[in-house]
Amino acid sequence: MPRTAVATLGLALVLGSGLPLPGRLPGSPRSAHAAADPADIVAAERAFADQVRQRGVREGFLAWLARTSVVFRPGPVSGIATYEKQPPGWRGLLAWTPVHAGISADGLLGWSTGPWTWQTDTTRKQPDAHGEYMSVWRRQGDGSWKAVLDCGIGHPPPTREAPAVRYALPAPGPGLGSRPLAARKTLYEADAGFARVAGASGVSDALARYGAEDVIVLREGAQRASGLQAARDSIGAREQRVAMVSNAQSVTGSGDLGYTYGTFVSGRATAPDSAWYVHVWRRGPTPAWKLAFQVVMPVSKKN
Secondary structure: HHHHHHHHHHOOOEEEOOOOOOOOOOOOOOOOOOOOOOOHHHHHHHHHHHHHHHHHHHHHHHEEEEEEEEEEEEEEHHHHHHHHOOOOOOOEEEEEEOOOEEEEEOOOEEEEEEEEEEEEEOOOOOOOEEEEEEEEEEEEEOEEEEEEEEEEEEEOOOOOOOOOOOEEEOOOOOOOOOHEEEEEHHHHHHHHHHHHHHHHHHHHHHHHHHHHEEEEEEOOOOOOOEOHHHHHHHHHOOOOOOEEEEEEEOOOOOOOEEEEEEEEEEOOOEEEEEEEEEEEEOOOOOOOOEEEEEEEEEEOOOH
């Protein structure tokens, strides 16, 4: 069960110790134009999880989600509206660990991903559920960080230990953010181009054309696939051609990092498997967008 779905049931999150003021890291600058350091995203994740542990799911998520945030159930819904409906209090133990984080050149947009675990009974040694999460973060005008998107997948107990945190440092080319509307258009075109290739010859081929060398791929029921070849091998074994439609796109002011999400339909036309996807895109010295992250979250057949 994905991290956000677990939290919807009123379960608690835990990681680290200490309780910062809502949405603000200790010592965080008030200027929105801070130096671009992806370690800030990891610190935000840890403080977020820590606060939810101490104050409960409802209060913790409402403190760290942006007013316009989106969470996936499995489709996109308002994060604030979702958690305003949750009961207060602390129940169970949901822990997560960032293992990969990136940030934009202007220091205003970032993302992270890593494993989560859930324990109904905190006295037990083994978790009841495992999975992977992904969050997108945006720095607010007062310098605080808020999560603007949260999603994830579930999988069986992992067969390997979580790696040390890896950081994706920005390396923007000149003028990428000088034309905001054009930057958003090129991001939409990259997402649409990925969809065309995925529909014509399969997701693996789309990854070969658009994926970054260190791309991360998440699928329900499977551990994270890191690296382009591993991602292609993992996807090629389970997915062929799919129909994808982008519903939303967002690009940071420096024009080097953005995210998209939309519908993802696979399988036979007579019995399609519906899902939602989230993409994180980045670009550097060249203006071409590269896919840094992809997660696909299936819609239950009961929905």
